[in-house]
Amino acid sequence: MNVLEVKNLRKSFEENLVLDDLSLTVPDHTATVLIGASGSGKSTLLRCINLLDTIDDGSIFLDGKEISDPGIDVDEVRKNLGMVFQSFNLFPHMSVLDNIMLAPVRVHKMSKEQAREEAMTLLRRFDLADKADQYPDRLSGGQQQRVAIIRSIAVKPRLLLLDEVTSALDPVLVNEVLSIVRDLKADGMAMVLATHEMGFATQVADEVCFLKDGNIVERGPASQVISAPQQPETKDFLRRVHEAGRL
Amino acid sequence: MSNDSPVRGNSGRALSWSPSDRELQRQASRKAIGRKKALVATISSVLVIGALIALIVTSPGWQVVKETFFDWSYGGEVLGAVAKGLVVNIKLTIIASILISIFAMTLALLRTSRSAALTPFRILATAYVDVFRGVPLLLVILLVGFGVPALRIDGLTNSVLILGTTAVVLTYSAYVAEVLRSGILSIHPSQRAAARSLGLTSSQTMRHVVLPQAVKRVVPPLLNDLVALIKDTGLVSILGVTDAVRAAQIASSRTFNYTPYVTAAILFLLITIPLTRYTDRVLARSIKRQNAQGAA
Numbered sequence: 001m002n003v004l005e006v007k008n009l010r011k012s013f014e015e016n017l018v019l020d021d022l023s024l025t026v027p028d029h030t031a032t033v034l035i036g037a038s039g040s041g042k043s044t045l046l047r048c049i050n051l052l053d054t055i056d057d058g059s060i061f062l063d064g065k066e067i068s069d070p071g072i073d074v075d076e077v078r079k080n081l082g083m084v085f086q087s088f089n090l091f092p093h094m095s096v097l098d099n100i101m102l103a104p105v106r107v108h109k110m111s112k113e114q115a116r117e118e119a120m121t122l123l124r125r126f127d128l129a130d131k132a133d134q135y136p137d138r139l140s141g142g143q144q145q146r147v148a149i150i151r152s153i154a155v156k157p158r159l160l161l162l163d164e165v166t167s168a169l170d171p172v173l174v175n176e177v178l179s180i181v182r183d184l185k186a187d188g189m190a191m192v193l194a195t196h197e198m199g200f201a202t203q204v205a206d207e208v209c210f211l212k213d214g215n216i217v218e219r220g221p222a223s224q225v226i227s228a229p230q231q232p233e234t235k236d237f238l239r240r241v242h243e244a245g246r247l
Numbered sequence: 248m249s250n251d252s253p254v255r256g257n258s259g260r261a262l263s264w265s266p267s268d269r270e271l272q273r274q275a276s277r278k279a280i281g282r283k284k285a286l287v288a289t290i291s292s293v294l295v296i297g298a299l300i301a302l303i304v305t306s307p308g309w310q311v312v313k314e315t316f317f318d319w320s321y322g323g324e325v326l327g328a329v330a331k332g333l334v335v336n337i338k339l340t341i342i343a344s345i346l347i348s349i350f351a352m353t354l355a356l357l358r359t360s361r362s363a364a365l366t367p368f369r370i371l372a373t374a375y376v377d378v379f380r381g382v383p384l385l386l387v388i389l390l391v392g393f394g395v396p397a398l399r400i401d402g403l404t405n406s407v408l409i410l411g412t413t414a415v416v417l418t419y420s421a422y423v424a425e426v427l428r429s430g431i432l433s434i435h436p437s438q439r440a441a442a443r444s445l446g447l448t449s450s451q452t453m454r455h456v457v458l459p460q461a462v463k464r465v466v467p468p469l470l471n472d473l474v475a476l477i478k479d480t481g482l483v484s485i486l487g488v489t490d491a492v493r494a495a496q497i498a499s500s501r502t503f504n505y506t507p508y509v510t511a512a513i514l515f516l517l518i519t520i521p522l523t524r525y526t527d528r529v530l531a532r533s534i535k536r537q538n539a540q541g542a543a
Contacts, residue, residue, distance in 0.1 A: 050444050078446040089441035093459045102455060103445035148441075155446065 002064070003028050003159045003190040004049065009058035011041075011048055011214075018044045020214035021058075026159065029188040033201040033222070036211035037237060042194035043086075045211075046161045049192065050083050063158060079107060082152030082160040086167050088144040090136040090151070096123070097132040100151045108155055115154075122150045126180055142173030149180050153189070160184065162193035166200075198241060202226050210234045315505050322506045325498040329511050332494030336480045337518075339412055339490070343480070344473060346416045347423050354424035356453070359431050372424075379421035385482055388414040392486040411483030419476055426468045430461035467530035474519050474526065481515070491515065 004026040011019040019041045026032045034042040047053040049060060051067065051074045060068040067077045090099050097119055104115040123129045126146055136144055145165055152160060162181065166174040178200045185191065185204045195201055201208055201222060208225040210218045210233070218231040229235045266274070303309060357365060357372040379387070391414040396405045404410065434457050442452040484493035491514060495507035 052440055052444065074443075075446055075448050078444055081444070083441075083444035085437065085441060087437060089437045091438065091441070091456055091460075093463065102442075103447065106451055106455065107446040151445070 001028050002026060003062065004192065005061040005064075006045075006049065007059050007061075009045070009048060009060065010056045011044055011053060012056055018214050019048065019055075022211075022215055023058075024192075024209065024216065026190055026192055027206075028190050030190060030206035031185050031204045032192045033205035033208045034192065034194040034211055035196070035198070035201060035208060035226075035237075040211040041214040042211055043163050044214075046083070046163050046192065046194060049159075050081055050161055051077055052083075075107075079155065080158040082155065082157035084145070084148050084152050084160070084162045084165050086164040088136075088141070088148045088168070090144055090148055092136050095133050095135055096128070096139070096147050099136070099147060100154045103151070103155045119150070119154060122154060126150060126183075140173060141169045142176045145169065145173075145177045146180055149177070149184075153184065158190065160189055160191040160193075162191060162195075164194050164196065166195070166197060196241070198226055198238070210237065212237070315503075316509050318504055318506045321502070321504055322510045325495070325507045326510060328494045328498060329491050329507060329514060332489055332491035332511070333514050333518075335408075335488065335490040336477065336515075339408070339415070339480045339483065340473075340477050343412055343415050343419065344476060346412075347419045347476075350416065350420040351423035351427055354420060355427035355431060358424065358428050361449075376421045376424055379418050380425065382418070384415070384418045384479055385485065387418050388482055388485060390414075391417070392483075407483070407486040407488050411486050411488050415476070415480060415483065419472065419479075423469065423472055426465050426472065427461065430465035431457055433464060434460050464533070467526055467533060470522065470526040470529060474522050477519055477522070478515055481511075 002025050004024070006022060006024040009019050009022045009024075010017070022041070022045065024032065024045075034045065036042055044053060048055050051072075055068055058068070059066055062077065062080060066072075090096075091102070094102065097116065100119040100122070101112070101115040104110040104118065105112055110118075120129060120132065123132055128143065128146060128150070131139060131143060131147070136147070139147065145168075149162075149165070165181070166177050169177065174197065178197065181191075181193070181200075182204055193204075205222045207219060208222045209216045210225055210229070210231070212233050218225050218229060218234045224230070225234060226238065229238055354372045354376060357368050358376070360369060388411055392407060392410045395403060395410055395413075431453075438456055438460070439452055442456040443449070447455065481490060481492040484490050484496065487493070489497075491511045495511040498507035499505050
């Protein structure tokens, strides 16, 4: 069963074609990793799947149901999608616990007691229980991003979208965030993630897609796309990543 | 930091060094510079303020002004009546600010909404704000105060107090709506995106994510408007409401001495100055907080 199917997706911003006839399939419990230079369309693809951006052509299916119809109830669709942003986007006026409980209580109509209990379970699991009552500005970037990930999975989404979740972090904080993602992958959470961390991509990816100019140039297991790329564009990109010391 | 206590780091850990001779010299010269600056500030203040006082006191009309504006025994005599009037201003301020909050919030939400069904209300709200921000408050008070009773609609009030308050609410709601709207627009779109991606509807996003942050951010300008509101309530005296300004007017027209006006002014200042100082403190704190966030 495929959680997500993207067919012939096109998206342009004014004259600029950002996604060009892009197709993608994500089977349940698998992780698809998007790699590629900035501006290749990774973030736009994630935002289109989440219906934060409206697409210009093609279709998107979530659990076999088309979500790219104009008449669709976007709030209903987003109940099944989790999204984590590069810049964390925690709500600064709420404690960590309130950030996590907001959607379960308001969107999924869970009782406050149950939402608190589930939130605390997640916080304990990821070693953040002592931060429950803190406000986001008291937390390190790594802690904030871990809270943002917990917030997005607190509603038990069918698919988790991660948009360069470590790009805004100090190098020493990257690993604590990636280890959460690894744990979620081990739990069987289906996810699509854009990243510049090639080592991490190799560890979690069931499929790696290399994007260039809004299209997937090369796709396959990490052992192929990252370790033994076939396409000249992929080779060129990875060589430049390697030179920058990120491999 | 005194020189004899050991220097402490952020963690409160005692650092095991005492200042070098070079550092002690620097501290001494910093102190000397500080003393010199304080001296210059004192001298220039005394000179400027002294010159201003001298100019007023030596002016040809000063004796007359002193008697007609600063007759403290008469001021004390009318203090009770003016203070009683001020209670009206305070009551009016409290009632008006509650009504303004509700009406202004409605206007701000209408102006920032994108709902298709609300389009006519959005247009009306925009027109409303444009009109009432552009007309002098005094005119609105006169138009409402004399215009509404002239309609002679049954059940509509003729109370000048209610009509005056209504006029103040009409005008200030337009100002406050714009302050609230700017606060709403200042919240970064990524906050909205995060809330929507969690499945919150756009009104839930406004209610739980955008508004709490927006209102907090505009507290200093809102307090500023509150100070302005307190003194602008004095304008309803034109309709005959016996507030502090009107009480002072009555007292001074009896004797042709203007000290009651000065008395009223002092009473207004007793309320507005502490509030202004408080506003400055809140503003300083919020700037500090924003800078701290920027650094993080």
